[in-house]
Amino acid sequence: MSVFKLSSIRLVLLVSLFITLADNQAFFSKLSGRLDIFSFQGGAYLFSLYLVIFTVLVIIQFVFGIRYLLKPIMIFLLIASAILSYFGQQLGVIFDVDMVRNIVENIKDNNQHEALELLSPPLIRHVLLYGVLPAILVLLVRINYKPFFREVFWRIASVLVLLAVISGVLAANFKFTSYFSRENRDLRVYITPLYVIDSIKGFIRSELKKNKAPLKIVGDDAMQVAQGINRRIGIMVVGETARWDHFSLNGYARETNPQLKKINIINYGKAISCGTSTAYSVPCMFSFLDKSNYSPGKAARQTNLLDVLKKAGIKVYWIDNNSSCKGVCERSGEINVRNHPDASSPFYTEGELFDEELITQTDKVLDKLLKEDNSNADILIVLHTMGSHGPKYYRRYPDTFSRFEPACKKATPQECSDKEIINAYDNTILYTDYVLSRLIAYLQTKRADADAFLIYASDHGESLGEKGVYLHGLPYFLAPEAQTHVPMFVWFSDNYIKNEKLDMDKIKALQNSEVSHDYLSHTLLSAFDVKTEIYKPDHDLISR
Numbered sequence: 001m002s003v004f005k006l007s008s009i010r011l012v013l014l015v016s017l018f019i020t021l022a023d024n025q026a027f028f029s030k031l032s033g034r035l036d037i038f039s040f041q042g043g044a045y046l047f048s049l050y051l052v053i054f055t056v057l058v059i060i061q062f063v064f065g066i067r068y069l070l071k072p073i074m075i076f077l078l079i080a081s082a083i084l085s086y087f088g089q090q091l092g093v094i095f096d097v098d099m100v101r102n103i104v105e106n107i108k109d110n111n112q113h114e115a116l117e118l119l120s121p122p123l124i125r126h127v128l129l130y131g132v133l134p135a136i137l138v139l140l141v142r143i144n145y146k147p148f149f150r151e152v153f154w155r156i157a158s159v160l161v162l163l164a165v166i167s168g169v170l171a172a173n174f175k176f177t178s179y180f181s182r183e184n185r186d187l188r189v190y191i192t193p194l195y196v197i198d199s200i201k202g203f204i205r206s207e208l209k210k211n212k213a214p215l216k217i218v219g220d221d222a223m224q225v226a227q228g229i230n231r232r233i234g235i236m237v238v239g240e241t242a243r244w245d246h247f248s249l250n251g252y253a254r255e256t257n258p259q260l261k262k263i264n265i266i267n268y269g270k271a272i273s274c275g276t277s278t279a280y281s282v283p284c285m286f287s288f289l290d291k292s293n294y295s296p297g298k299a300a301r302q303t304n305l306l307d308v309l310k311k312a313g314i315k316v317y318w319i320d321n322n323s324s325c326k327g328v329c330e331r332s333g334e335i336n337v338r339n340h341p342d343a344s345s346p347f348y349t350e351g352e353l354f355d356e357e358l359i360t361q362t363d364k365v366l367d368k369l370l371k372e373d374n375s376n377a378d379i380l381i382v383l384h385t386m387g388s389h390g391p392k393y394y395r396r397y398p399d400t401f402s403r404f405e406p407a408c409k410k411a412t413p414q415e416c417s418d419k420e421i422i423n424a425y426d427n428t429i430l431y432t433d434y435v436l437s438r439l440i441a442y443l444q445t446k447r448a449d450a451d452a453f454l455i456y457a458s459d460h461g462e463s464l465g466e467k468g469v470y471l472h473g474l475p476y477f478l479a480p481e482a483q484t485h486v487p488m489f490v491w492f493s494d495n496y497i498k499n500e501k502l503d504m505d506k507i508k509a510l511q512n513s514e515v516s517h518d519y520l521s522h523t524l525l526s527a528f529d530v531k532t533e534i535y536k537p538d539h540d541l542i543s544r
Contacts, residue, residue, distance in 0.1 A: 003140040008070060009154055011141055015074045015134070016057035019193070020050055022130055023085035026092075027190035034184060044173040045180060048166060055162040056194055062155040067145055075135040081193045082131030086123050090414050092469030094189045095196040099473045100203045101296060102279040109324040113338070113352065117392050120412045186478055206297040213301045218288055219308035222525075222532040224378070229499045232378035233450040234527055235362065235439060236520075238282060239432065239458030240322055240387030241472060244269065244485045246429050254404070256429040259437030263491065266508055268541075271488035273460045274517040277473045281459040282326045282384070285517045288534050296326075305521040306332045306382070312530040315369050315377050319361045320384040321353055329382070335361060338386070347398075354398060355385045355435045359442055366447070378528050385435070388428035390462060390471050393421075397431035404430075413470050421464050440491055451496040453527055457520060458486040488515065490523070490541060506543055515541065 006014075031049070036042040057077070065073050087093040095103075106114055145151055170177055189195050244250050248257045250269045274284030274291050283299040284291065286306060306316045310332060318329035320336040337353055347354040362381050369379055386396055394409050407424035408416035416424075436456055443452040461483040463469040472483050490507075497504060522539035525532065537543070 003142075004137075005142045005144055007144050007146070008065070008151065009158055011074070011138070011143060012058055012061045012065065012070075013158075015078065015138065016054050016061065018134055019057055019077060019081045020054045023081040023192045024050075024053065024190075025085065026088035027187065027192065029089075030187055030190050034187075035180070041173055041176040044169055045177055048169040048173065048177065051162070051166050051169065053191060053194060055159070055166060058162065059159055060197075062159060070143065071138055074138050077193065078135045078138070079127065079131035080196075082127045082129075083123075084192045084196055085130060086126040088190060088192060090122065090126075090412075091471055092463070092467075092474075093471060094474055094478070095199055096189060096473075096475045097199045097202040097206070098275060098277050098280045098296075098475070100196070100199045102277045102473065104203070105279040105326060106323055110339070111323045114323065114389075117395075117411055120410075122412050122415065186475075189475060189478065206295070210297040210300050216302035218302050219311065219532040219534045222308045222312040222530055224312045224314070225529045225531050227376060227378065228451050228529070230449060230451045230495060231376050232496070232528060233366065233443065233447055233452045234378070234380045234524070235443065235452075235454045236380060236382045236524065237436065237439065237454065237456040238285065238322075238382065238384045239456060239487065240278070240385050240389045241460065241462045242388050242429060242432060242458035242487050243461035243482050244271065244487045245482070246426060247487045249489070250487065254426055256426055257433045258430075259433050260489075263437060263440055265489045265491045266511055266541075267487075267489040268511060268513075268515050270512065270514045271457065271486050272514065272516040273458070273484050273486045276460045276476060276479045276483045278323060278459050279326055281517065283328055285457065285459065285520050286328045288521055290518050291516060300327055303331075304328055305524055306380075308525070308532060308534075309380060309528060309530065312528070312532075313375075313377055314528050314530070315379045316382070317365050317369065317380075318382045318384065319358055319365060321355055321358055321386050322384045322389070325382075325384060335365070337361060349398075350395070352386075352395065354396075355387070355432070356438070358383045358385065359435070359438055362439070363442070363446065380524070380528070383439075385432070387432055387458065388425060388462060390425075393424035393428050396428040401427050401431040401434065403427060413465065418465055425462070425464055443493060448493075448495075450493075451499050452493040453496050454491045455489075455520065455523065455527075457488040457517065460484070461486055502542065507541070510541060510543065 031046065035045065037046050061070065061073055084095060146154065246252050246256060248255050249260060249267045273281055274294060275281040280296055283296055284294050286304045287294060287299040289298055306329060310316050316332045318325050318332060318334040320334065321338050324336060325334060337357055341348055341351060341353045345353060345357055347357040365381060366379065388396060391411050391413050394407055404423035404426045406420050407427055408420040410416055413421045440454055443454065460472050462472050463480060463482050466480060466482060474483060492502060519539045519541050522536050523541040525535050526540045526542045
């Protein structure tokens with residue numbers, strides 16, 4: 001039932017004005033922190049930017065908002081902008097191409113857990129106020145459309161007037177606008193919803209390009225130089241959201257690694273991640289593309305480490321307690337315990353499984369592989385953990401690991417104190433330490449007859465409220481060290497060190513070197529004595 005009557009042009013102008021002013025508070029906050037908005041130049045620049053945002057929104061609705069489609073487009077823009085503005089204002093989250101990719105990957109993986117964890121009363125209140133309520137008002141409006149050609153004329157005329165005003169303001173303040181825009185290009189990522197629209201376009205372009213290109217085979221010459229005296233069993237643990245500076249191994253004041261400190265591991269305190277999100281970093285960790293020329297699209301169009309190891313005769317298996325392998329294990333075996341959690345498991349909790357379940361699954365997979373194979377082939381098991389995934393950090397560890405209290409028990413960390421957030425997060429690191437130490441103990445005891453090794457690296461770090469930023473996924477050029485500096489270490493069994501004749505002094509000498517995810521694929525090739533032309537000795541942590 002209609003209550004108001006408005007022309008289509010007036011309604012478009014009102015909706016565009018509302019989104020521009022109501023949903024760009026994060027952008028205004030960032031901008032006002034760098035600009036004197038009360039000066040002539042600053043005020044003119046601010047006005048011109050808001051006018052550009054307003055005009056682009058108007059153009060979008062004028063172009064696509066034909067009769068019967070205009071209201072749905074308005075409602076979509078209002079609700080989507082409200083959601084985006086909440087994450088931008090409250091959590092400092094930015095929806096760039098990689099964040100869009102992360103969302104799409106979660107949808108493909110049917111990862112409802114992650115979406116539900118982000119759903120919270122503050123988010124619902126914000127969306128109701130800034131999205132649903134104005135959308136209802138739009139529904140109550142009866143739109144008066146002019147005859148077709150007059151409607152088109154007035155839409156074009158309105159845009160031309162807006163463009164003329166923008167041109168005038170920019171011309172009057174061109175020197176300042178040119179300089180300030182060039183020096184502060186990063187501010188564009190906070191513009192709602194235009195930046196995410198641009199990000200969606202970029203994601204679609206990359207996907208179309210990826211789907212057109214044939215799969216490139218790399219490392220087709222891979223062969224194992226020689227099998228070891230014993231069967232080699234390697235475990236590669238892909239950590240989740242762990243940051244280096246909360247590992248006591250790296251100097252953190254709290255004792256978050258009480259178990260690992262007792263084990264003879266080689267710890268790399270200067271390890272850098274490839275990206276700031278799982279969908280970006282995980283494929284990179286197993287790619288032969290260096291970070292400098294890596295993209296998820298490129299990685300998806302060529303074979304990866306697991307494919308090369310399989311080609312060389314290594315048995316490979318992926319066990320996941322996270323969203324998925326992000327395409328890395330597409331051509332190898334996979335179990336995802338998170339998709340169908342076993343309620344009878346001692347590690348089951350509220351529809352999920354603690355990471356200790358991965359040890360149980362590793363034992364089952366190894367038993368299966370060893371029984372079905374008499375060739376003594378080497379084995380690599382990749383474990384994708386839940387680790388320290390937010391925002392519900394308190395869901396990542398059993399109660400017995402609640403050492404640091406009080407811990408934040410909300411899905412909205414911004415509503416907890418800094419101390420509570422850090423306590424909950426540190427408990428996740430404490431639990432990760434325990435799980436990793438148990439995996440190493442498992443290899444030392446249950447698989448003592450094998451030459452064993454374990455490599456751990458987190459996919460990215462996490463912001464815990466520093467400068468108003470939470471979670472992860474910021475564009476790399478904006479991301480703080482908390483999101484890009486990650487823990488990484490390797491461990492070798494005594495049998496492996498002896499039979500592979502490792503020079504441990506040489507290996508330990510690399511502990512203080514700057515390393516990155518780029519090293520992982522080449523190190524794993526070396527760990528299994530796989531020879532291929534794509535192997536880079538200078539990216540090998542074992543450095544034979």
